[in-house]
Amino acid sequence: MTEAERNFDISDPDPDYPGWSIWQLNDPDCYNSFLGKMVVRRGGDGVGDEVARVRMFPERKHRNLGDAVHGGTMMGFIDCSLFAAMRVLELGPSGYAVTLELQTHFLGSARMDEPLEAQVEITRETGRFLFMRGLVVQGENGEDNMASFTAIVKKAPRRKTDLQ
Numbered sequence: 001m002t003e004a005e006r007n008f009d010i011s012d013p014d015p016d017y018p019g020w021s022i023w024q025l026n027d028p029d030c031y032n033s034f035l036g037k038m039v040v041r042r043g044g045d046g047v048g049d050e051v052a053r054v055r056m057f058p059e060r061k062h063r064n065l066g067d068a069v070h071g072g073t074m075m076g077f078i079d080c081s082l083f084a085a086m087r088v089l090e091l092g093p094s095g096y097a098v099t100l101e102l103q104t105h106f107l108g109s110a111r112m113d114e115p116l117e118a119q120v121e122i123t124r125e126t127g128r129f130l131f132m133r134g135l136v137v138q139g140e141n142g143e144d145n146m147a148s149f150t151a152i153v154k155k156a157p158r159r160k161t162d163l164q
Contacts, residue, residue, distance in 0.1 A: 019044055020039040021039060022039055031080070036056060038084065040087075041088065047119060051119050052081075053088075053118070057116075068111065069109075069110035069112060074106070079151075082132055085122075101150075101151060104149045105147060107148060108147075114139070117138070118136050129152055132153060
């Protein structure tokens with residue numbers, strides 16, 4: 001396990017959300033901490049096992065001047081969900097992986113009073129890259145689409161000397 005991988009912690013199960021695990025960084029000064037508590041799981045509730053599910057719980061600091069989740073918060077959440085998905089889907093270490101491209105299409109105004117859930121799937125994997133897509137949903141059964149996204153992530157190098 002690399003030093004970067006030790007900075008991530010997935011505990012199973014989350015006591016507040018049975019079947020879900022906590023996704024957090026051990027370093028409270030990293031960006032993920034701004035997003036607050038996040039939980040993860042693979043599939044479930046009618047979603048296939050090829051899909052990683054990542055949830056965040058909007059707080060007052062995540063809102064815009066209205067009463068909706070700020071678009072920048074949603075994009076940051078989507079980016080973090082890519083790396084959580086790598087771990088949940090067992091696609092190797094995510095600590096040194098990097099986002100090369102992230103395209104986001106906002107479809108609705110995300111509500112502050114409900115969790116946001118990113119549903120992430122892998123569309124293609126090569127030796128060095130992951131091609132991913134997904135939806136950010138809200139609602140009791142994820143029926144409200146808030147955003148869609150596609151991403152390319154460069155996987156972590158196999159050896160620390162490959163970090164160039």
